Amino acid sequence: MKAYALRVNGREKPLELDDDHLRFAWRLSPGAAGATVAAHQVELWSETAEGAQGHLIWNSGEIPSDEVAVDYAGPTLRARSAYRWAVTIVDTEGITTAETSRFETGLRGGWSAAWIGRGVGPWLDSTGEAADPRVGTAIERSWQTMYAKPPLQLRREFQLNERPNRARLYVSAHGIYRAYLNGTRAGVDELTPGWTRYESRLEYQAYDVTESLQEGDNVLAADVADGWWAGNIGYNTRRHADQYGDRTEFIAELHLDFADGTHQVVTTDDRWVEKPGAIIMADLLMGEYHDAALATDGWLLPTFDASGWRPVEVGTGSTETLIGQRAEPVRVVAEVLPMSIEWLPSGAAIVDFGQNLTGRVRLSLTGLERGDIVELRHGEVLEDGRLYTDNLRSAEARDVVVANGSDGQVFEPLFTFHGFRYLEVQGWRGRPGSLDVTAIVLSSDINPTGDFRTSSALVNKLYRNIVWSQRGNFVAVPMDCPQRDERLGWTADTQVFAPTAAWNSDVEAFLSRWLLDVNDSQAPSGNVPDVAPVPPLSTNFETGSPGWGDAAVIVPWTLYRAYGDRAFLERQFPAMKAWVDYIAAVNPTTIWTNSLGNNHGDWLSVDAHTPKLVVSGAYRIRSTDLLARAAQALGKVDEAAYYASEAARLRELFQSEFIDEEGRVLGETQTGYLFVLAWDLAPDAQRSQIAGHLVADIINRGKRLTTGFLGVSLLCATLTRIGRADLAYDILFQEQFPSWGYSIRHGATTIWERWDGYTEHAGFQSKEMNSFNHYSLGSVGEWLFSGVAGISQADDSIGFRRLRIEPHVTSRFSVVEASFESFRGKITVSWSEEGDGYLVSVGVPPGTSAEVILPGQTHEITGGQHSFRFAADALPAQHGPGSLVARG
Numbered sequence: 001m002k003a004y005a006l007r008v009n010g011r012e013k014p015l016e017l018d019d020d021h022l023r024f025a026w027r028l029s030p031g032a033a034g035a036t037v038a039a040h041q042v043e044l045w046s047e048t049a050e051g052a053q054g055h056l057i058w059n060s061g062e063i064p065s066d067e068v069a070v071d072y073a074g075p076t077l078r079a080r081s082a083y084r085w086a087v088t089i090v091d092t093e094g095i096t097t098a099e100t101s102r103f104e105t106g107l108r109g110g111w112s113a114a115w116i117g118r119g120v121g122p123w124l125d126s127t128g129e130a131a132d133p134r135v136g137t138a139i140e141r142s143w144q145t146m147y148a149k150p151p152l153q154l155r156r157e158f159q160l161n162e163r164p165n166r167a168r169l170y171v172s173a174h175g176i177y178r179a180y181l182n183g184t185r186a187g188v189d190e191l192t193p194g195w196t197r198y199e200s201r202l203e204y205q206a207y208d209v210t211e212s213l214q215e216g217d218n219v220l221a222a223d224v225a226d227g228w229w230a231g232n233i234g235y236n237t238r239r240h241a242d243q244y245g246d247r248t249e250f251i252a253e254l255h256l257d258f259a260d261g262t263h264q265v266v267t268t269d270d271r272w273v274e275k276p277g278a279i280i281m282a283d284l285l286m287g288e289y290h291d292a293a294l295a296t297d298g299w300l301l302p303t304f305d306a307s308g309w310r311p312v313e314v315g316t317g318s319t320e321t322l323i324g325q326r327a328e329p330v331r332v333v334a335e336v337l338p339m340s341i342e343w344l345p346s347g348a349a350i351v352d353f354g355q356n357l358t359g360r361v362r363l364s365l366t367g368l369e370r371g372d373i374v375e376l377r378h379g380e381v382l383e384d385g386r387l388y389t390d391n392l393r394s395a396e397a398r399d400v401v402v403a404n405g406s407d408g409q410v411f412e413p414l415f416t417f418h419g420f421r422y423l424e425v426q427g428w429r430g431r432p433g434s435l436d437v438t439a440i441v442l443s444s445d446i447n448p449t450g451d452f453r454t455s456s457a458l459v460n461k462l463y464r465n466i467v468w469s470q471r472g473n474f475v476a477v478p479m480d481c482p483q484r485d486e487r488l489g490w491t492a493d494t495q496v497f498a499p500t501a502a503w504n505s506d507v508e509a510f511l512s513r514w515l516l517d518v519n520d521s522q523a524p525s526g527n528v529p530d531v532a533p534v535p536p537l538s539t540n541f542e543t544g545s546p547g548w549g550d551a552a553v554i555v556p557w558t559l560y561r562a563y564g565d566r567a568f569l570e571r572q573f574p575a576m577k578a579w580v581d582y583i584a585a586v587n588p589t590t591i592w593t594n595s596l597g598n599n600h601g602d603w604l605s606v607d608a609h610t611p612k613l614v615v616s617g618a619y620r621i622r623s624t625d626l627l628a629r630a631a632q633a634l635g636k637v638d639e640a641a642y643y644a645s646e647a648a649r650l651r652e653l654f655q656s657e658f659i660d661e662e663g664r665v666l667g668e669t670q671t672g673y674l675f676v677l678a679w680d681l682a683p684d685a686q687r688s689q690i691a692g693h694l695v696a697d698i699i700n701r702g703k704r705l706t707t708g709f710l711g712v713s714l715l716c717a718t719l720t721r722i723g724r725a726d727l728a729y730d731i732l733f734q735e736q737f738p739s740w741g742y743s744i745r746h747g748a749t750t751i752w753e754r755w756d757g758y759t760e761h762a763g764f765q766s767k768e769m770n771s772f773n774h775y776s777l778g779s780v781g782e783w784l785f786s787g788v789a790g791i792s793q794a795d796d797s798i799g800f801r802r803l804r805i806e807p808h809v810t811s812r813f814s815v816v817e818a819s820f821e822s823f824r825g826k827i828t829v830s831w832s833e834e835g836d837g838y839l840v841s842v843g844v845p846p847g848t849s850a851e852v853i854l855p856g857q858t859h860e861i862t863g864g865q866h867s868f869r870f871a872a873d874a875l876p877a878q879h880g881p882g883s884l885v886a887r888g
């Protein structure tokens with residue numbers, strides 16, 4: 001038995017850990033059959049400058065349990081220090097194994113560097129005359145109207161008497177940066193430092209740059225663009241640039257440790273110089289404009305003559321909000337080659353990458369003449385063979401490059417990203433056959449944990465579409481969409497999708513960091529905005545919307561259940577409570593009718609209108625319930641009792657206001673019924689009637705859904721829970737409008753924002769709001785794991801300690817295979833046809849127990865691999881409307 005995937009605060013080997021609270025965690029791989037963990041122990045040592053194990057700092061002692069995480073309880077760690085840690089596992093056979101990992105602390109607030117930005121004096125040419133390298137072309141002026149601005153090129157030379165043993169670069173920006181040492185990039189991260197609520201926290205990154213330094217002359221340099229800080233963000237752009245400030249700035253500290261124990265620091269200060277380069281304009285939403293002829297060759301190297309560069313201006317900004325990054329940064333996670341290239345009569349090329357994705361392209365400029373202008377426009381769909389960009393609203397999603405005529409040149413924009421499947425190339429004057437272009441996929445680089453495959457091409461495609469939408473929208477923050485002028489951290493979208501996200505990847509660090517943005521954006525009243533971070537110049541997000549603000553309760557609860565971190569729940573509890581108390585304060589007598597400034601309802605439902613008060617009432621009860629459970633988990637007995645009784649009182653109110661004697665929920669929509677059934681809002685005696693109404697509505701509509709963002713997240717799981725998995729499958733396999741299958745039939749490679757994003761009868765939906773990459777309606781991913789494959793936690797389990805394995809086997813699949821790297825280790829469930837029955841295989845990590853529920857049989861298992869068989873005639877028959885109503 002071995003520990004693997006060693007993490008500290010949800011991350012592997014961070015170099016800038018600034019948090020005070022540390023939690024060591026690992027997963028367990030199986031050992032000898034039947035063996036489990038008898039004890040575990042965590043030890044922490046300092047690491048010497050040579051990378052060897054130093055002195056012992058903390059020893060947890062041998063803990064006689066099979067838990068897979070330990071909270072650190074040793075002395076406060078020093079800034080900028082390296083540590084090693086080991087977890088030792090003793091199994092019940094007496095076999096001991098140990099695994100080690102490492103991490104480093106960051107500057108922990110001890111910044112001495114200054115912010116630096118654009119200088120004021122002239123740049124000089126080789127004769128010493130003032131010279132503006134800008135060309136001031138018409139294209140440049142048109143980019144100015146988009147509020148795109150030129151990035152900075154910054155450099156500073158310094159001398160070293162010898163090479164250091166260890167060098168770390170700590171770096172951030174008011175904007176987004178790329179840093180270089182002697183021409184080598186520091187790290188491989190993209191769009192750093194990412195986006196957080198900058199008013200509260202601005203993250204910095206640390207890089208090991210030891211190998212890039214040399215004795216003698218060295219140069220530290222950076223490109224810095226506007227990014228989220230000073231560029232266009234949110235919607236109504238062209239007015240919304242410069243949200244956090246109009247000055248793009250950079251900050252860095254290079255810490256060098258030498259063999260003789262001495263230490264040297266190179267920081268950003270007034271010794272830096274700047275001059276613009278080949279990137280004329282760069283903006284996240286608008287794109288990037290390069291003139292290759294303006295490239296300052298060699299500027300990253302110490303041999304470069306920077307005499308014409310002008311001194312930077314040193315800023316006065318504070319360094320107090322700087323904090324080591326808490327989650328994996330954005331990186332290039334894949335490259336995609338074109339599936340086809342079509343040439344239009346106009347001479348433009350349409351490149352199809354076959355996949356809607358988030359990122360940029362890399363284009364070879366070979367074969368172009370000096371001065372040739374190539375323009376790249378990005379879009380998600382085509383209309384009549386041409387690029388359709390109306391749905392991007394004011395996002396230009398356009399990159400422009402002016403070639404310099406030298407072969408071997410490559411263009412790749414660095415400070416923008418687009419959401420696209422298609423690329424239109426205009427102005428390509430090279431041979432058509434030489435158009436060489438690759439899509440570069442960007443995403444927060446979160447470790448994948450889930451895999452799901454079946455014998456159905458349609459369902460596999462749906463699952464891949466969900467994964468691609470998560471990848472494309474988890475870019476620094478959980479965004480709604482990657483293509484149009486919006487790209488905001490909408491709270492409901494994250495709330496409904498978080499359970500799916502937590503199957504697909506290890507989102508512990510990523511979403512728990514985002515929750516800090518939510519906490520910090522919460523009003524003193526407890527009101528939670530619709531998006532986090534809130535772009536500072538926006539005023540319309542402070543609405544307190546049901547299903548949106550509830551993210552402040554639901555997402556922490558989702559993460560607590562998946563990763564079992566009590567300290568995290570403790571951290572979130574005040575914000576959870578403040579939100580629930582806020583709703584109560586503004587609705588002392590009613591269920592939730594006040595403060596609904598922006599009740600979005602069951603957003604983007606089709607042909608059904610769930611009354612907004614049903615939505616708010618249901619969510620209020622849901623959040624109050626979860627708050628009571630959180631209080632109980634934290635041992636807050638009085639609060640647990642209070643919120644449980646509040647929830648009971650609210651249920652009665654809800655029932656008297658919204659559920660009639662025949663079990664009809666006001667509005668009679670699928671979503672209304674789903675709320676009531678999923679969250680137990682009705683008395684037990686009425687459940688079967690209510691389930692009957694839900695089932696009847698679905699069947700009367702030809703087994704089709706009407707649910708929007710909120711309802712859809714409960715749809716298949718609730719049908720399964722009431723004993724109608726057969727109907728959930730009908731909806732899953734549905735290919736008529738509206739359904740996931742319909743979007744796939746019409747070419748979807750990601751989840752669409754709306755069921756009717758494109759329909760045969762009406763074409764594209766309104767260009768005002770029609771994204772083809774929005775994960776909210778993909779929240780069904782959760783049920784693929786928990787319903788189809790049947791992996792879920794027992795009701796009172798956290799951190800996947802106790803499982804309930806209940807695959808919903810159906811003749812619609814001959815094979816289903818799911819695997820999941822849970823908090824404790826790998827869980828696998830597969831089922832397949834075998835002879836005239838089914839074979840079900842289940843694997844669970846050591847020390848994890850599970851109840852396996854199969855047609856006509858249940859089993860109790862613990863860690864290891866298990867197989868079961870049952871005959872096909874044991875499968876449940878198809879049911880009549882609402883016939884089988886079980887409570888689970």
Ligand code: BGC
Binds near residue numbers: 481490
């Ligand atoms: C966003 C959604 C969001 C909704 C709420 C849209 O513009 O894209 O994801 O939840 O607004 O109004």
